[in-house]
Amino acid sequence: MTEQKWTVSVDPEICDGYGVCQRMEKSIFQPSEDDDVVRIVAQPETPEVLERVRMAVRRCPKLALKLVPRESAK
Numbered sequence: 092m093t094e095q096k097w098t099v100s101v102d103p104e105i106c107d108g109y110g111v112c113q114r115m116e117k118s119i120f121q122p123s124e125d126d127d128v129v130r131i132v133a134q135p136e137t138p139e140v141l142e143r144v145r146m147a148v149r150r151c152p153k154l155a156l157k158l159v160p161r162e163s164a165k
């Protein structure tokens with residue numbers, strides 16, 4: 092059985108760039124030099140990173156992050 096992969100995305104209209112998510116997982120969330128919207132530079136590929144991404148989604152003060160199963164994220 093293959094492991095379910097997940098895709099995280101950010102709503103740029105909502106994100107304030109404050110960076111709670113960046114502190115949780117720097118390999119996925121990076122600050123932007125152009126605006127106040129966080130950049131998603133990779134997707135979670137391991138259970139450990141996925142768990143930290145889940146935490147970031149839960150703790151985002153603006154509820155700007157979304158995590159969906161990868162097949163339905165197209």
Ligand code: SF4
Pocket residue numbers: 101105106107108109110111112113128129150151152153154155156
């Ligand atoms: S925690 Fe939420 S509002 Fe803050 S930078 Fe990350 S996605 Fe944007």
